[in-house]
Amino acid sequence: MIEDIRKGNRLALSRVLSQVESGSTAGSDLLEQLFPLTGHAHKIGITGPPGAGKSTLVNALITSLRQLPADPQVAVIAVDPTSPYSGGAILGDRVRMLDLQSDPKVFIRSMASRGALGGLALQTEAFSQVFDAAGYDFVLIETVGAGQSEVDIVNLAHTTIVVDVPGLGDDIQSIKAGILEIADILIINKADHPGADQTLRNLRTMVEMGYQFSQSAKHRLQSPPSQPASQPAPTTAWKPPILKTIAVDSSGIEALRSAILKHAKWLKQTGEWERKDERNIRATLARQISNLLFSNWQSQVDPALMETTIQTVIDRKKSPQDAIRSLLAL
Amino acid sequence: MIEDIRKGNRLALSRVLSQVESGSTAGSDLLEQLFPLTGHAHKIGITGPPGAGKSTLVNALITSLRQLPADPQVAVIAVDPTSPYSGGAILGDRVRMLDLQSDPKVFIRSMASRGALGGLALQTEAFSQVFDAAGYDFVLIETVGAGQSEVDIVNLAHTTIVVDVPGLGDDIQSIKAGILEIADILIINKADHPGADQTLRNLRTMVEMGYQFSQSAKHRLQSPPSQPASQPAPTTAWKPPILKTIAVDSSGIEALRSAILKHAKWLKQTGEWERKDERNIRATLARQISNLLFSNWQSQVDPALMETTIQTVIDRKKSPQDAIRSLLAL
Numbered sequence: 001m002i003e004d005i006r007k008g009n010r011l012a013l014s015r016v017l018s019q020v021e022s023g024s025t026a027g028s029d030l031l032e033q034l035f036p037l038t039g040h041a042h043k044i045g046i047t048g049p050p051g052a053g054k055s056t057l058v059n060a061l062i063t064s065l066r067q068l069p070a071d072p073q074v075a076v077i078a079v080d081p082t083s084p085y086s087g088g089a090i091l092g093d094r095v096r097m098l099d100l101q102s103d104p105k106v107f108i109r110s111m112a113s114r115g116a117l118g119g120l121a122l123q124t125e126a127f128s129q130v131f132d133a134a135g136y137d138f139v140l141i142e143t144v145g146a147g148q149s150e151v152d153i154v155n156l157a158h159t160t161i162v163v164d165v166p167g168l169g170d171d172i173q174s175i176k177a178g179i180l181e182i183a184d185i186l187i188i189n190k191a192d193h194p195g196a197d198q199t200l201r202n203l204r205t206m207v208e209m210g211y212q213f214s215q216s217a218k219h220r221l222q223s224p225p226s227q228p229a230s231q232p233a234p235t236t237a238w239k240p241p242i243l244k245t246i247a248v249d250s251s252g253i254e255a256l257r258s259a260i261l262k263h264a265k266w267l268k269q270t271g272e273w274e275r276k277d278e279r280n281i282r283a284t285l286a287r288q289i290s291n292l293l294f295s296n297w298q299s300q301v302d303p304a305l306m307e308t309t310i311q312t313v314i315d316r317k318k319s320p321q322d323a324i325r326s327l328l329a330l
Numbered sequence: 331m332i333e334d335i336r337k338g339n340r341l342a343l344s345r346v347l348s349q350v351e352s353g354s355t356a357g358s359d360l361l362e363q364l365f366p367l368t369g370h371a372h373k374i375g376i377t378g379p380p381g382a383g384k385s386t387l388v389n390a391l392i393t394s395l396r397q398l399p400a401d402p403q404v405a406v407i408a409v410d411p412t413s414p415y416s417g418g419a420i421l422g423d424r425v426r427m428l429d430l431q432s433d434p435k436v437f438i439r440s441m442a443s444r445g446a447l448g449g450l451a452l453q454t455e456a457f458s459q460v461f462d463a464a465g466y467d468f469v470l471i472e473t474v475g476a477g478q479s480e481v482d483i484v485n486l487a488h489t490t491i492v493v494d495v496p497g498l499g500d501d502i503q504s505i506k507a508g509i510l511e512i513a514d515i516l517i518i519n520k521a522d523h524p525g526a527d528q529t530l531r532n533l534r535t536m537v538e539m540g541y542q543f544s545q546s547a548k549h550r551l552q553s554p555p556s557q558p559a560s561q562p563a564p565t566t567a568w569k570p571p572i573l574k575t576i577a578v579d580s581s582g583i584e585a586l587r588s589a590i591l592k593h594a595k596w597l598k599q600t601g602e603w604e605r606k607d608e609r610n611i612r613a614t615l616a617r618q619i620s621n622l623l624f625s626n627w628q629s630q631v632d633p634a635l636m637e638t639t640i641q642t643v644i645d646r647k648k649s650p651q652d653a654i655r656s657l658l659a660l
Binding site: 028031032036038039049051277286289290292293294297310319320321322323324327 | 358361362363365366368369379381607608611612614615616618619620622623624627640643644646649650651652653654657658
């Protein structure tokens with residue numbers, strides 16, 4: 001199976017992904033065997049509010065990456081965290097992506113959160129490990145950017161692209177404030193729409209402020225040399241470029257591709273690539289351990305006692321804290 | 331302290347919330363003492379994409395609820411899950427809410443996810459318990475609706491209001507598909523904008539489909555009488571109304587208020603109110619136990635062994651599964 005997916009057998013790859021998604025022992029065993037082969041793919045997160053045109057941008061970016069002289073393999077994980085109940089597919093997006101499916105070096109996999117054992121972030125990480133081990137050079141992770149779960153997903157990427165559009169309401173400022181800090185590259189898509197220059201000015205001010213702040217924070221942190229030698233701060237900071245694109249006609253996509261390649265180079269030169277890998281492994285281990293501890297506990301607790309305890313809480317005869325104390329004392 | 335907040339002492343309430351937010355033992359003790367007093371407030375989740383005008387809608391709704399003959403107390407928890415890094419406040423929104431702060435029976439509390447011990451959903455639940463115990467009749471929980479964490483937050487509400495606006499991009503369809511299933515009331519805000527009727531038609535079709543589906547699913551489920559007698563399905567299904575509003579001039583807010591009161595009545599008549607309470611308590615207990623198990627484990631594991639084990643994974647000499655096996659075997 002592993003031989004097959006390394007050789008580019010798409011059916012085998014599809015099967016491995018499904019087994020991993022199902023959470024079966026076979027899937028877990030496959031992941032374990034694939035792990036030593038990972039660590040090479042450039043993982044790129046693409047996030048932004050609904051309506052920003054992320055899928056169109058991803059499509060244009062795939063085409064552009066495929067034209068690189070190195071003839072790279074490109075995988076896409078389309079995460080749909082908005083559909084925890086229906087597990088529904090985003091039909092329109094998938095249809096648009098169909099023309100790319102004929103390229104044997106492009107693989108697009110959609111993932112709904114339903115059935116995501118252990119959470120969406122773990123599942124996305126597992127998928128990107130499969131693609132990585134299968135020899136894919138780029139793994140694009142597309143997600144609606146808003147909540148903590150999306151941030152978790154994006155955190156596993158080497159490069160995070162935040163997509164904005166002109167003319168969204170004032171609420172959108174709340175998105176920018178939080179999400180700007182995770183952006184390595186900022187995109188103003190639909191740049192032919194009215195208000196693009198205003199959006200550009202706003203983003204530029206915010207990036208400039210964030211950059212100044214991070215520089216001064218770094219300076220403050222470095223004054224007492226308390227950081228462990230194994231984790232020096234990058235010598236040159238990365239200043240997120242702000243690029244205008246019109247994804248529907250591929251305007252600006254070449255500049256985006258250049259920025260991505262430049263960021264990869266910066267990551268490797270500064271050692272940030274390895275640090276991101278390390279942070280990612282730590283976070284993944286913590287999540288997996290947490291899930292295991294809980295499921296182990298669940299399998300050991302007496303179901304009858306659990307039910308009566310929960311009932312006393314529902315009846316307000318016991319506080320949740322009390323209930324937990326008696327349940328964990330077992 | 332508890333006496334004080336029951337009497338309407340805002341400073342005391344503010345202090346209790348801060349202690350609960352800090353995760354201190356005092357905060358946890360207070361929550362425990364307050365718990366028996368909970369179970370009365372009508373918790374209402376308001377969610378929707380950025381730019382939908384949720385804050386304006388919430389403001390108008392507070393004003394409208396305050397005009398009810400019963401003279402109810404209204405609390406708002408404004409959750410900002412988009413800001414996991416900055417913990418930044420949504421300044422604009424808060425400014426707009428300032429005029430309401432002079433009303434002694436309205437309390438608005440903003441909450442960033444930074445410092446949310448045990449996760450945003452637990453923190454929101456804790457806050458709503460404080461307001462509930464303090465005698466607030468309505469607790470509005472406002473959040474950007476997109477990811478799993480928002481769904482978790484919204485799940486603790488009795489009534490979920492999903493706010494949409496005309497003219498968002500095609501990506502927004504992905505929001506609707508997932509979030510529609512949690513909506514008890516659907517709002518098309520900014521209904522004077524172009525495309526409102528199209529949005530209404532789309533939503534109506536989707537609600538109709540969802541309703542038919544849930545009815546047939548219920549029918550299938552009921553054929554073999556396998557459900558426990560304690561949890562009968564509601565005899566009459568709730569069909570989410572779709573309402574047009576223009577929150578900036580309070581158009582349609584009275585109809586929204588009526589729908590909320592009607593939903594509360596339906597919840598109580600069908601026993602769904604108690605079932606929601608029970609589900610909420612179960613989910614909260616599970617989250618708290620999971621967090622505790624992990625922090626207990628963390629405090630017991632040998633840090634040196636943990637570091638060397640993680641390092642072998644980073645070096646790809648050990649798989650994460652292997653590492654977890656050796657770490658949990660302790």
